Amino acid sequence: MKPTTSEAAKAPASGTSLIYNPTFRSVIFQIIAVGALAFFIYTIVNNALTNLDSRGIATGFGFLDQEAGFGIGLSLIEYDETFSYGRTFWVGLINTALVSFLGIILATVLGFTIGIARLSSNWLVSRLAAVYIEIFRNIPLLLQIFFWYFAVLQALPSPRQSMSLGEAIFVNVRGLYFPAPVFEQGAMVVLAFLALGIAATIVINIWAKNRQKLTGQQTPMLRIAFGLVIVLPLIVYFIMGSPISAQYPVLKGFNFRGGISIIPELAALLLALSIYTASFIAEIVRSGINAVSHGQTEAAMSLGLPRSKTLKLVVIPQALRIIIPPLTSQYLNLTKNSSLAMAIGYPDLVSVFAGTTLNQTGQAIEIIAMTMGVYLTLSLLTSALMNLYNRKVALVER
Amino acid sequence: MKNKLSLLASVIVASTAFTTTSALAAENTLDKVLEKGVLSCGVSTGLPGFSNPNSKGEWEGIDVEYCQALAAAVLGDKTKVKYVPLTAKERFTALQSGEIDVLSRNTTWTLHRDTALGLNFVGVNYYDGQGFMIKKDLGISSAKELDGASVCVQSGTTTELNLADYFRNNSMSYKPVVFDTAAQTSSGFDAGRCDVLTTDQSGLYALRLNLSDPSAAVVLPEIISKEPLGPVVRQGDDKWFNVAKWTLNTMINAEEYGVDSKNVDEMVKSSDPNIKRILGVDGPKGKSLGLSDDWGYQVIKQVGNYGESFERTVGEGSPLEISRGVNALWNQGGFMYAPPIR
Numbered sequence: 001m002k003p004t005t006s007e008a009a010k011a012p013a014s015g016t017s018l019i020y021n022p023t024f025r026s027v028i029f030q031i032i033a034v035g036a037l038a039f040f041i042y043t044i045v046n047n048a049l050t051n052l053d054s055r056g057i058a059t060g061f062g063f064l065d066q067e068a069g070f071g072i073g074l075s076l077i078e079y080d081e082t083f084s085y086g087r088t089f090w091v092g093l094i095n096t097a098l099v100s101f102l103g104i105i106l107a108t109v110l111g112f113t114i115g116i117a118r119l120s121s122n123w124l125v126s127r128l129a130a131v132y133i134e135i136f137r138n139i140p141l142l143l144q145i146f147f148w149y150f151a152v153l154q155a156l157p158s159p160r161q162s163m164s165l166g167e168a169i170f171v172n173v174r175g176l177y178f179p180a181p182v183f184e185q186g187a188m189v190v191l192a193f194l195a196l197g198i199a200a201t202i203v204i205n206i207w208a209k210n211r212q213k214l215t216g217q218q219t220p221m222l223r224i225a226f227g228l229v230i231v232l233p234l235i236v237y238f239i240m241g242s243p244i245s246a247q248y249p250v251l252k253g254f255n256f257r258g259g260i261s262i263i264p265e266l267a268a269l270l271l272a273l274s275i276y277t278a279s280f281i282a283e284i285v286r287s288g289i290n291a292v293s294h295g296q297t298e299a300a301m302s303l304g305l306p307r308s309k310t311l312k313l314v315v316i317p318q319a320l321r322i323i324i325p326p327l328t329s330q331y332l333n334l335t336k337n338s339s340l341a342m343a344i345g346y347p348d349l350v351s352v353f354a355g356t357t358l359n360q361t362g363q364a365i366e367i368i369a370m371t372m373g374v375y376l377t378l379s380l381l382t383s384a385l386m387n388l389y390n391r392k393v394a395l396v397e398r
Numbered sequence: 399m400k401n402k403l404s405l406l407a408s409v410i411v412a413s414t415a416f417t418t419t420s421a422l423a424a425e426n427t428l429d430k431v432l433e434k435g436v437l438s439c440g441v442s443t444g445l446p447g448f449s450n451p452n453s454k455g456e457w458e459g460i461d462v463e464y465c466q467a468l469a470a471a472v473l474g475d476k477t478k479v480k481y482v483p484l485t486a487k488e489r490f491t492a493l494q495s496g497e498i499d500v501l502s503r504n505t506t507w508t509l510h511r512d513t514a515l516g517l518n519f520v521g522v523n524y525y526d527g528q529g530f531m532i533k534k535d536l537g538i539s540s541a542k543e544l545d546g547a548s549v550c551v552q553s554g555t556t557t558e559l560n561l562a563d564y565f566r567n568n569s570m571s572y573k574p575v576v577f578d579t580a581a582q583t584s585s586g587f588d589a590g591r592c593d594v595l596t597t598d599q600s601g602l603y604a605l606r607l608n609l610s611d612p613s614a615a616v617v618l619p620e621i622i623s624k625e626p627l628g629p630v631v632r633q634g635d636d637k638w639f640n641v642a643k644w645t646l647n648t649m650i651n652a653e654e655y656g657v658d659s660k661n662v663d664e665m666v667k668s669s670d671p672n673i674k675r676i677l678g679v680d681g682p683k684g685k686s687l688g689l690s691d692d693w694g695y696q697v698i699k700q701v702g703n704y705g706e707s708f709e710r711t712v713g714e715g716s717p718l719e720i721s722r723g724v725n726a727l728w729n730q731g732g733f734m735y736a737p738p739i740r
Contacts, residue, residue, distance in 0.1 A: 056633050057494060057516035070558045071565075071574040081562040153589045173590045174548060253546045254536075254593050255573070264591065265575075342553075345577045345586065351553065356576065359487045359554030362515035364494075 048365065063361045064089070070356055072347050074263055088357050092349035093374055099269055099348065100335040100378070106274035107334060108327075111281025116311070118286045129282065136279040142340055144276055149268035149344040156264070159255055168248055174255055176262040179246035186243035193236045197228035204228075265346035269338065277334045281327060288323035289315055320393045328386035332379045339375070349374060427499050427631070427638035428472065428688055436478045439465035440498040443483045443579050446604040447712040447720075448504045448524075457481045460711040461502040464523055464629055464646065467701040468500060471645045471693040476700040485579050487554035490515050493632060500642055501630040504598065506556045511630075520629040520642040523704075524712075525724045525733050527621035528560050529599035531606060534616050536593060541620040545570040548592035552576070552583045557597050560623040584608060587615075598625045603718050641687050648694045650736035651676055652703035654727055659702035662695065675739045682740065694739070704734065 018024050052059050064086035071081055075091045076098065118129040136144070153173055157163060162172040170177040183191075201224065208219035237244065249259030292315050300310040341348040342355060354371040358364055431437050441449035441461055449459040466476035482498050493501045494516055504526075505511075507519040530541050538544070541564075551558050553576045565572045575592050577583040584605040587595040595605065599621060606612045631642050652658070655673050657665045665673050675681030676694050683691040690696075701707065708725065709715045726732025 052516070054634060055494065055516035056513070058514040069562055071562045071572065073574050073576065081566055150585070150589060153591060156590075158590050254544075255546055255548060257546070342578055343582070345575050345582070347576065351576060351578075355487055355553045355578070356558060359490070360510075360559065362490055362494075362511070364491050 052365075058361075058363065059366070060363075061366055063363055063366075066361075068357065068360075070360065072352055073345070074266065074347050085357050085361060089349075089353045089370065092347065092352035092354075095347050095352070096335075096338055096341075096349040096374070097378070099266060099273070099338050099341065099346070102270055103273040103277065103334050103338065104331050106270065107277040107281055107330070110274060110278035111330075112285055114278060114282035115285025115289070118282060119289055133279045133282050136275050137283070141272065141276050141337055142343060145269060145272040145340055145344055148271045149265070152268060152271075153264055159251060162251070162256070168246070170249055170256060172256075173264065174261075175264050176267065177249035177256045177259050178261075179248045180258070180260045182245050182247045184243045184245065186240040189240055190233055190237045190243060194229070194233040197232050201225045201228050263346075265341070265344050268344060269341050269346050273334055273337060276337075277330055280330050280333075284323055284326045284330065285319070288319035291322050292318045317393065321390075321395060324386060324390040324393060328383050328390075331382050331386065335378050335382060336375060427635050428641060431472055431499055435473060436480050437465065437469040437472065437500070438480045438482060438498045439468070440482050440484045440489055440492055440501040440503055441465070442503045443485055443581070445504060445580050445601060446607055447600065447716060447718045448604070449481075449483075449502070450604075458711065460524060460707055461504060461629070463701055463707045463711060464502045464649075465500065467649055467697045467707075468629075468642060468645045470696040470700040471648075471689060472641060474690065474693075474696050476696075485554070486552055487578070490517065493517065493630060496632070499631075499638070504601070504627045505630055506598075507626045507628055508556060516633045517630050518633050518639050520631060520639070521646045521736075522626040522628040522733075523646060524600065524627040526598040526600050526625040526627050528557055528596060528623040528625055529602050529621055530618040531587070531595045531602045531615050532593060532618060533590075534614050539618070541618050541622065542568060542570075544572065544594060546572070547594050548573040548575055549594045549596055550575050550577065550583050550587045550592040551596050552580055553578055555597070556623070556625065561596055564622045580605060581608075598627070600712060600718070600720060603720060607717055637688060641689065644687060644739070645693075645697060647736040648676060648697055648739065649701070649704040649707065650727070650734050651739055652694075652698050653705040653734075654729070654736070657698055657703060658706050659699060662698045666695065672738075 049059065065084050067081075068083055068085050068088050069081050070088075072079055072088065072091055074095060076094050077087075077091060079087055079091050114129045114132055117125050118133065120126045120129070156171065156173040159172045159174055162170040162177075164170045168179050204219070204224055205221060208221055212218055247258050249256040249261070296314055296318065297310055300314040305313065338348060339350040342351040345351070349371060354367055358367045361367070439462075441457060441459075444450045445459070447459055449457060449461040452458050462481070465479045465481070469479045470476040482492065484492050484498075484501075484503060489501055489503055489505065490511070492498050500520075501517075502523075504524070505519075506526075507522065511517055512519055530544070532538055532544075544565075549561060549572050551561055551574055558574070558576070561572070561574065573592075575586060577586055580597070580601065583595065583597070586592060587605075588609050595602065595615075597605070599617065602617050606615050606617070609615055629642060629646065631639050651672075655670065655676060657673055657676060662677070666677050666679060668674065671680060677698070678684060678691045678694045684693045685691070687693070702710075705722075705727075708722065712718045712720045713722065714720075722730075722732060724733050726734060728735035
């Protein structure tokens with residue numbers, strides 16, 4: 001047998017133009033397409049730059065070094081009016097990250113609880129969960145933010161009539177105030193023992209699990225953890241002569257000073273974001289659990305596992321594989337939705353940097369590009385982390 | 399293949415042509431307005447006295463009346479205005495990008511805005527200054543006692559910067575609570591989120607009207623900044639800049655020479671050369687501006703002079719009841735002074 005036919009098809013017949021070669025043609029067209037796209041983008045950028053220049057509008061990133069000259073209500077890093085516009089970017093970014101991070105944690109806890117409650121065999125619990133989901137999933141988020149902000153704000157008293165809990169925790173229209181810890185000499189020793197206790201608990205926990213795997217014997221982990229994490233640092237605390245004291249918030253002039261305060265904008269935004277996102281997460285959890293074949297539950301039951309262990313050891317690990325990918329997009333949504341903060345004056349990135357800074361400098365293109373870059377980066381980071389976790393729980397095929 | 403290449407080439411040519419024409423078109427706002435037959439005017443999202451929709455949904459206020467005067471001058475009809483409500487943050491981008499032809503939205507004239515933002519301030523139609531409003535029950539009589547206060551302020555305004563300067567200069571601390579629109583700022587103050595509301599003093603009187611209990615709030619006497627408010631156009635379009643500038647000047651000159659919307663038809667027959675020039679009977683008329691000769695007459699007939707506009711919108715005849723003060727004419731103790739029309 002001679003493989004003549006296939007050889008003939010592969011080699012281009014001599015004398016024919018390259019144009020008739022399908023591979024060559026497809027490469028050429030792709031090069032043209034990329035070139036056209038590059039030209040298109042170049043035209044847009046060039047057009048913008050030319051027009052900005054011809055109208056005398058300042059461009060470039062030099063503004064980042066100029067003094068900002070405006071105040072920001074909440075900053076986790078050091079900031080005052082004398083810092084630069086570049087610093088306002090970081091203040092806004094950290095405030096956005098703060099509300100997103102706390103929101104994701106709260107929404108996950110709440111969402112899982114509601115999702116499992118939705119599947120409860122208790123009629124009242126599952127109905128209540130259904131009502132929760134249907135209400136919060138179907139009202140626009142912005143309205144919910146306004147609701148929590150203005151409804152809650154109107155109900156709270158003024159600073160002089162604050163509600164207080166044991167003269168240590170105060171709630172008023174300006175926020176929630178609680179005592180701040182003050183570390184005196186020797187406090188580091190207590191903290192070191194606390195860290196030591198936590199580390200020891202983790203190590204013992206790993207050892208106990210291995211022991212159970214090998215010998216079947218169980219270790220009273222709860223008691224050990226309590227002793228190491230709580231009792232040990234407490235003893236050290238008293239030995240060192242109580243080096244950690246509390247600084248109580250005190251009403252001075254207009255507001256409380258001292259202590260730690262949570263501004264109502266943060267509270268309202270956090271509430272709205274996590275309650276809203278939790279209703280979606282609940283449905284994702286429910287669908288994930290429902291997707292695990294009922295035979296798995298029956299098998300676990302027949303092995304004599306109690307209901308709680310069936311859920312924890314059999315159903316949820318399998319459901320997680322289905323839950324993680326849509327859960328990731330809910331996390332991304334929550335992060336992006338946090339930009340609605342602007343409406344109630346929470347100083348997030350959009351409000352501070354793409355808001356005040358943009359208006360004071362007028363450099364819309366640079367600032368909006370940076371802001372978009374931040375959300376893109378935050379989202380890509382979140383999904384990278386979630387993909388890592390997803391790979392860990394994914395079905396290992398053998 | 400040839401076909402596809404020529405298609406690609408034509409797309410490239412077309413896109414280049416498109417970019418160049420769009421750059422050119424932006425330079426001539428007057429022709430654009432005349433061609434469209436409507437003036438696109440940027441106003442606030444609602445500030446009583448300056449630009450605010452009334453119960454019938456019609457825009458009114460001193461800034462709105464300037465837009466109407468400009469439309470009357472250019473198009474001969476004060477109703478041919480499209481109002482674009484903008485927040486403080488959106489306003490300059492909207493003007494720079496050509497979405498609006500003129501910005502008439504209680505905007506403070508500053509060096510930075512006049513230069514780095516590529517804008518031109520037409521003039522001043524209201525001399526203002528920043529003030530503070532507090533709840534009466536705090537028992538405070540001076541801004542110097544505001545140490546530690548929470549302050550509601552609107553985002554993207556000169557107010558935000560003056561506030562920081564003022565507290566820093568007087569070594570006082572404050573907590574800013576920044577909102578997006580005037581209405582949100584005012585409702586934050588109303589709900590008790592902050593002790594103090596700060597904005598231009600005229601704005602304070604306007605916002606006070608909308609509080610749940612206006613009599614419980616009081617405006618402090620201190621004025622901490624200069625806020626000359628005026629209409630704005632894009633830089634690099636001198637023809638349109640002239641039209642916008644002289645529309646405002648005509649309104650002020652008309653008040654000075656006693657021409658108003660009621661007597662304008664008799665004034666046309668006046669023998670006073672100043673009045674004749676204002677109304678386009680004599681003098682430079684409209685040719686050099688690219689307008690019809692009766693543009694000044696149309697402005698006064700349809701909208702009125704500066705004094706009429708002021709009284710109707712923010713003055714004694716309005717709910718705001720602001721006295722003319724520094725906004726009176728130069729010969730009556732104020733700052734309002736327009737170059738002569740001749």
